[in-house]
Each structure stands twice: as C-alpha cells, then as structure tokens.
Amino acid sequence: LEQMDxxxxxxxxxxxxxxxxxxxxxxxxxxxxxxxxxxxxxNYFLFTPLLPSCTTGTIEHRSIMEPIRNFLRHKKAAVKYxxxxxxxxxxxxxKIYINDESEIKGNSSATxxxxxxxxxxxxxxxxxxxxxxxxxxxxxxxxxxDAQKIRKRIMDCVETATxxxxxxxxxxxxxxxxxxxxxxxxxxxxxxxxxxFENDLRKWVPxxxxxxxxxxxxxxxxxxxxxxxxxxxxxxxxxxxxxxxVRTKTMVKNVTEKYIEAQxxxxxxxxxxxxxxxxxxxxxxxxxxxxxxxxxxxxxxxxKDSRRGLAVNEYLVVKGTENIWAVGDCxxxxxxxxxxxxxxxxxxxxxxxxxxxKTEAIELExxxxxxxxxxAPNKESRDDAFGKIKDLQKRLRxxxxxxxxxxxxxxxxxxxxxxxxxADISWWTGNLATGGQLTYFFWRSxxxxxxxxxxxxxxICSPSRATAASLFVLGGKG
Ligand code: FAD
Ligand code: NAD
Numbered sequence: 126l127e128q129m130d131x132x133x134x135x136x137x138x139x140x141x142x143x144x145x146x147x148x149x150x151x152x153x154x155x156x157x158x159x160x161x162x163x164x165x166x167x168n169y170f171l172f173t174p175l176l177p178s179c180t181t182g183t184i185e186h187r188s189i190m191e192p193i194r195n196f197l198r199h200k201k202a203a204v205k206y207x208x209x210x211x212x213x214x215x216x217x218x219x220k221i222y223i224n225d226e227s228e229i230k231g232n233s234s235a236t237x238x239x240x241x242x243x244x245x246x247x248x249x250x251x252x253x254x255x256x257x258x259x260x261x262x263x264x265x266x267x268x269x270x271d272a273q274k275i276r277k278r279i280m281d282c283v284e285t286a287t288x289x290x291x292x293x294x295x296x297x298x299x300x301x302x303x304x305x306x307x308x309x310x311x312x313x314x315x316x317x318x319x320x321x322f323e324n325d326l327r328k329w330v331p332x333x334x335x336x337x338x339x340x341x342x343x344x345x346x347x348x349x350x351x352x353x354x355x356x357x358x359x360x361x362x363x364x365x366x367x368x369x370x371v372r373t374k375t376m377v378k379n380v381t382e383k384y385i386e387a388q389x390x391x392x393x394x395x396x397x398x399x400x401x402x403x404x405x406x407x408x409x410x411x412x413x414x415x416x417x418x419x420x421x422x423x424x425x426x427x428x429k430d431s432r433r434g435l436a437v438n439e440y441l442v443v444k445g446t447e448n449i450w451a452v453g454d455c456x457x458x459x460x461x462x463x464x465x466x467x468x469x470x471x472x473x474x475x476x477x478x479x480x481x482x483k484t485e486a487i488e489l490e491x492x493x494x495x496x497x498x499x500x501a502p503n504k505e506s507r508d509d510a511f512g513k514i515k516d517l518q519k520r521l522r523x524x525x526x527x528x529x530x531x532x533x534x535x536x537x538x539x540x541x542x543x544x545x546x547x548a549d550i551s552w553w554t555g556n557l558a559t560g561g562q563l564t565y566f567f568w569r570s571x572x573x574x575x576x577x578x579x580x581x582x583x584x585i586c587s588p589s590r591a592t593a594a595s596l597f598v599l600g601g602k603g
Contacts, residue, residue, distance in 0.1 A: 131160035136241035138478065139221060141211050143167050143193045145464040146453030147246035149471025150478075157202040158482035162238060164223055166210045168193050171269060173464055177313040177540070179272035181279070181321035186269045207238070214243065214421045216446065242448050244474060245421070245435060249412035249454040249462065258380030263408035266310055275407060279318070282404035283330055283337075298383060299404035300336040305377050305385070306409035307343030308350075309539045312360060314407055315341045316542025319367045323543075339369045340401070342387060344376040349547070351461065352537060353558040356547040360539075360560070367542050380406065412462050418455050433457050439529030440477060441470055450474055460532050473530045480527050487521045540565065 131137055136159050140147050143165040151163065169190040178184035197204045209223040219241065225234040251267055253259040264278060265271045279302070285291070286299040302318055304311045322337050341348065341364065347357045348364075348371060364371050372387070379386040384402040391397050414434060421435065422428040427445025428436055435451040436444045437458050443449040452474060453467030460466040491514060498510035536550030547560040 135160050138242045139238060139240040140244045142246035143170055144248050145467035146471040149468040150474045153472050153475030155479045156200045156204050161204040163206045164209055164211050166226055168208050176272055177317045180275040181317050211417055213417055216424045245451040245455055246453050247415055247455050250415050252411045252413035259408050262380050262382050263406040266314055266407060266409055278405050283333055286333060297336050298402040300333055301403045302339045302405045303403040304407045305342045307341055307348030308411060311341055311409035312348055313540045315339050315369050316540055319369050319542050342372045342375050342377060346373055353549050356558050356560050360541050360547055363541050363545055412454055431457055441474055441530055466532055469532055480524050483524050487517055491517050
C-alpha cells in the first residue's frame, strides 16, 4: 500500500469529521491547493433527516449512508482519510492526537498528525444533563447503530410482551414506548413509531393493540418550541388523533431500568414526581459538547466565556486562533444546530480556502514580478512588469474581498406521523407556516428522488441547488 508523502510546498489542512459541515466543505474544496487529511471515526456521511425512518424500517439505513472513500475518490487531488477519533487538539504545537477506536487494530493505532490549518466539524454528543440512568437504559437517536438498536428493541418489547404467562402490568409496561424530548427528533420518532404500530404491528400482532402506547415527554410548555404557534397546536392536535400522549411541562429527573421519574406541577401548583413505567425509552433532549471540543476551548483564553461550543467569528475562525475553523453543531455562530446551517458553513469555508490559496498564489507572483521590475534592463520591460503588477493587484483585491459568512434560512420542517408534516418556510412573499398531508407529499417526493439517486449529498451541495432543493436539509420523510 503506497503511502503518499505530503507536498512540502503546500499547507496541510486537517478536517475533523465526516458529517454535514465537513463533507460540505470537502465537496467544494479544491484539494489541489492543500495536503488534505480527513480524520473521523465514521467512514461514511449520514443523511440524518431520514434517520428516524430507519428505526422502524420505513427506510433502510444503507440508503442514507454514503461511504466517505467513494466520495473522496472523485476529488481532483488525493485526500488522505484516517478512520480514527481525534482525542486531543494541541493548539500550541499545531498537532492533533488520533486513536483508531475500531474493532480491528494494527501495530499503529494511536498517533499524531501535524496541521497548518484545522477544521473542527465533529458535531455534538447527546445531552443527558447528568440525569442518572439515561446512558445505561435509554436509546439515543443520532447515528445508524442507535436506529438499529431502537428497531431491535421495539420488536423485543413486542415479543417479550407476548411471552407466555406475562402479567397484565408487565405487558402494559413493555408496550409503553416513552420518548423524552419534544424537539424535532423526539416528535419525528414518536410519529414514525405510531405509524409503525398502525401500519404493521397492529396487523402482525393483534393481541398488543390495546396496550401499545407512545408517550412524548417534554419539559417546556409545548413540543417543537422553535416552530410557529399554529404548527405547535397542529402537531399536538395530530398527536392526540394518533393517540400519542403528549406530557408537556414534565421534566425527567431519573431513569431506572423499568421506569422514569418525571417531575410536573399539579393543579394546586405543587411539584409532584411520577414514576412512569416503560418498555422502550428514547432519549432526544438535544446536543452537548464533545470532551475534545471542551478541551480545545480550555486551551484558548478567548473561549473562556463560551458555553455551548467553539465561539467563531464571521469567517468561522475559532475566536482566539488564526488557523482553526469550526463548522456545524460544535460551533457557536448564533444559528440553530441544524444540517442546513452546517452545510452552508462547510460550503462557505471551501470558498474561503479556495480564495486563500488563490491569494497566496497571486502574492507569490506579485513578489516575483516586483523583482523582475526592479532588475528590468529597460523601460519597456519595466512598464510591462508594472502593467502586470497592476492587473494582479486588481485581481488580488477582488479575491480578497470575500464577505463574511451569511446564513440563509430556508425554513424548518418536521414529520409528525400519519403522513403529515409541518413546515415553517421562508417563502418569496414572506413566511409560510403550513402543515398536513400536502406538505408531507411535497417533501416525500423530494426525498424519494434523492434516495433513489443515492448521491443525495452531491445533489444537496450542488451549485444549481434552488430554494426547494436546499430545503431537503430541513426534514421530512421519504
Ligand atoms: P455531524 O453531522 O454530527 O457530524 C459529525 C462528524 O464528526 C461525524 O462524522 C462524527 O463521526 C465525527 N466525529 C465525532 N467525534 C469525532 C472526533 N473526536 N474526531 C473526529 N471526528 C469526530 N437538521 C436539519 O437541518 N434538518 C433535519 O431534518 C434534521 N434532522 C435530524 C434528524 C436527526 C435524527 C438528528 C439526530 C439530527 C437532525 N438534524 C437535522 C440535525 C443535523 O443532523 C445536525 O445539525 C448536523 O448533523 C450537524 O452537522 P455536523 O457536521 O456539525 O455534525
Ligand atoms: P432539541 O434541543 O431541539 O429539543 C430537545 C428537547 O428536550 C427540548 O425541547 C427540551 O426542553 C427537552 N428536554 C430537555 N431535557 C428534558 C428533560 N429532562 N425532560 C423532558 N424534556 C427535556 O433537540 P433535538 O430534537 O434532538 O434537535 C437537535 C437539533 O437538531 C435542533 O437544532 C433541531 O432543529 C435539529 N433537528 C432538526 C430536525 C428537522 O428539522 N426536522 C429534526 C431533528 C433535529
């Protein structure tokens, strides 16, 4: 296996992660300008908007994964990929530490990689707020193995509930599917699960019909707090019709193997704690910082007041550094942690790095032309060099004039079950808040076309992407 040495005349650009931000950057980056190295423990890109559909088999997980090797082989200049986790970024010494955390390890499984430029696109962890028992007993919904685990557990609960001589209380518990977190992830999963019950489970195992029950628990007064009021009402009403129980103003405080303890305020204003038995617990309470991101923040004084992630400036440079950029869920740029934001940030950085390379090339040319001009043997060649310098300076000003990152919000969309979706969309005439089957069919056709092409990411990031196409990153179901 031939190991290519980095080109010493080029800077080494290390990209961490193979998610929305990093892959969007790699898609548009002219890799001929840098020695590009990608480090990520996940050797595929994951189209997260369709992940909730994998939990019930509506969508096969392979159709929402794109091998990173397949993606990278289309780049003009070779890109190195290491399947590894970055465990530490040493800001001072410009190097990262990487560990091969996969099952199969060779003689070398932990090493260092030096960088001139670094892009941190490692996403976020699942937030648990330190609530006891969540990690041991709950299922998250962030990665493909999470969706597979949920799928297996749903069926295991059903089969165990129908096991010989199971007591009525135990049947009830096993068939109680509890989802904690009423953000888009929790809402979409609850909708998918109820669909699965109505469309399949009810027919396959009729004896569970009276006891199968989905409950969505949310600490705030409503689900989908970032959506318009009418869409929140529409979602809650649809859930009622779908017989999904929504428990708002209810905060989970403790998780045990068979029940959760949730705090709510009763009609008298008294705080009560209720034990809610469950068979399956899906925990979807949002994002938390990864430890290696926290560690990097602790090395940079300018990051000391940042809590939710790496504070970046308008060019996505990590504040307090000159050679580190951050994109997506690990960066704090005052936007929601969504694929839509991460993809736009990644594309912006690609443009920025392409421009930086051009700038450097022009500056080098300018320097050599100045020498030519200085040592020109006659006026004619001096004037010739002068003219070229003027042209190059003009080009340099144009190249350098790249504006800061500006996020263009296309809207938000979530699937809510029974072939209905809700959408808050920025429309030509203003904002459109819409919900129902039509919204769902619109998005379904879009997603299906993407899934069949299987090159969804190439499509999403293509320059010809129009408003409607860019909304693919917003959600919806295929
Ligand atoms: P990610 O896409 O999470 O990628 C992070 C990458 O970093 C991964 O490749 C990971 O393996 C890698 N990594 C992790 N740790 C390390 C390390 N130590 N070293 C190196 N690499 C590392 N957003 C929308 O806009 N619309 C939607 O419809 C939508 N639906 C969603 C549905 C679900 C179920 C979920 C969980 C999220 C959804 N989101 C949606 C949010 C969206 O997926 C995230 O905002 C987006 O993935 C963030 O992109 P990212 O590149 O920051 O991180
Ligand atoms: P979120 O942060 O949007 O929602 C988490 C919810 O959990 C919050 O409403 C919070 O009040 C609740 N919560 C927290 N602790 C709790 C507790 N102890 N008990 C009960 N409830 C508790 O998280 P998410 O839904 O995973 O979304 C994460 C990001 O991904 C968001 O930016 C979201 O917009 C994006 N996303 C978008 C889509 C889409 O557009 N369709 C789908 C999934 C995720």
